[in-house]
Amino acid sequence: MALFENTSFKLLQKGLDAAWYKQQVTLQNIANDSTPYYKAKSVEFSAVLKEKFKGKKVSLSNASYSDDIETPIDLKVTTTVERGTNQTLDENNVDMEKEQVELADTQYLYSTLIDKINGEFSMIKSAIQR
Amino acid sequence: MSFLSSLDISASALSAQRTRMDIIAQNIANADTIKTEDGTPYRRQLVVFEEKNSFKSYLGESRKKARPAGVKIAAVIKDESPLTPVYDPTNPEADKNGYIYMPNVDKTKETIDAMAASNSYNANITALNAIKAMASKALEIGK
Numbered sequence: 001m002a003l004f005e006n007t008s009f010k011l012l013q014k015g016l017d018a019a020w021y022k023q024q025v026t027l028q029n030i031a032n033d034s035t036p037y038y039k040a041k042s043v044e045f046s047a048v049l050k051e052k053f054k055g056k057k058v059s060l061s062n063a064s065y066s067d068d069i070e071t072p073i074d075l076k077v078t079t080t081v082e083r084g085t086n087q088t089l090d091e092n093n094v095d096m097e098k099e100q101v102e103l104a105d106t107q108y109l110y111s112t113l114i115d116k117i118n119g120e121f122s123m124i125k126s127a128i129q130r
Numbered sequence: 131m132s133f134l135s136s137l138d139i140s141a142s143a144l145s146a147q148r149t150r151m152d153i154i155a156q157n158i159a160n161a162d163t164i165k166t167e168d169g170t171p172y173r174r175q176l177v178v179f180e181e182k183n184s185f186k187s188y189l190g191e192s193r194k195k196a197r198p199a200g201v202k203i204a205a206v207i208k209d210e211s212p213l214t215p216v217y218d219p220t221n222p223e224a225d226k227n228g229y230i231y232m233p234n235v236d237k238t239k240e241t242i243d244a245m246a247a248s249n250s251y252n253a254n255i256t257a258l259n260a261i262k263a264m265a266s267k268a269l270e271i272g273k
Contacts, residue, residue, distance in 0.1 A: 016268070023261055024136050028181075028198030030257045031143030033250055034150075035179040035201055096253060103260045110264045114271060121272050 012117050018045045019110040026102045029094050036090040040082045040099075133265055135197070140258035142182060142200030147251040149203055150177045154244045161235040164223055172233040173208045180204035209234055 022043040032038040085093045153175050163172035182199040211234050219228030 020136070020264070023264060024139060024198050027136065027139040027257050027261060028200065030253050031139050031146075031198075031201045032179070032181050033253065034147075034246065035181050038179075038181050041198075100253070100256070103257055107260050107264055111267050114267050117271055118273065 008120060009117070012113055012120070015113045016110065016117075018043075019106055019113060023103070023106045023110070026099055026106060029099050030096070030103070032092075033094045033096055033099075034092070036092060038092050038094065040094045042082060135199070136261050136265075137258065139198055139200040140254045140261070142202060143254040144251060144258075146177075146179060146201050146203050147247050147254065150179075150247045151244060151251075153177050153206060154240050154247065157235050158237060158240050161233055161237060163233060164221075164230055171213050171231045172235070173210070173213075174233065174235045175206055175208055177206050178204045 022045070025041050025043045029040045082093060085095075157174050160166075160172040166172050179201050180203070182202045183197070213231040213234050215229045216232050217228055218224055218230045221230045224230050
């Protein structure tokens with residue numbers, strides 16, 4: 001079934017997984033906003049994405065496009081623990097405003113990815129119907 | 131992707147904050163209790179939260195993607211700060227100098243704590259709704 005195994009599907013799937021994981025970490029931060037000594041965790045994947053793209057030239061005129069090429073972006077998810085910033089006396093550094101923004105941000109990212117996947121599907125659908 | 135375990139993160143926080151609220155209510159209710167079951171004055175209680183993480187993350191199997199699992203109540207401890215002596219020689223519970231000991235409950239502190247618990251509860255409801263909306267959105271794939 002090569003139809004559903006192209007690069008963009010793989011990427012979108014990875015993106016969805018990563019966004020879901022990021023949301024879980026934000027949930028964890030919000031859940032632990034009154035836990036002493038808890039340090040806020042943050043998930044980064046967009047940075048890795050840019051780094052992978054750096055120095056790679058994508059030429060559109062290249063006629064021999066192959067779908068078997070390695071996924072250009074290996075969506076690597078890194079979780080970092082923020083240290084050094086203290087919000088309260090109990091050594092907890094969860095910034096509730098920041099977490100709420102992350103929550104909304106990731107929700108929109110996830111939504112967008114779903115829409116993209118649906119776009120891919122409708123392309124396939126219209127190809128079938130011709 | 132584990133849909134149900136994601137809900138558990140917020141759910142655990144909701145129940146933890148509710149327990150915290152129960153303890154605060156208990157403290158305020160017993161602010162004037164000078165004799166508990168064991169005969170001593172009531173002491174203020176407080177909850178200690180602890181991060182809950184899945185066991186696998188400690189085994190190093192997936193340290194990069196440690197599964198968050200919410201929060202839990204590690205303990206409910208008694209505040210050992212000194213009790214407030216009040217001079218009341220007619221009270222049958224008074225000691226030989228005529229003092230009774232009032233619980234170390236500070237109602238202002240409890241009220242502030244209750245507000246914090248309530249705010250946390252609301253924040254977790256918002257978080258729960260966000261992940262719920264994401265899960266519903268995922269069901270739209272292929273529609």
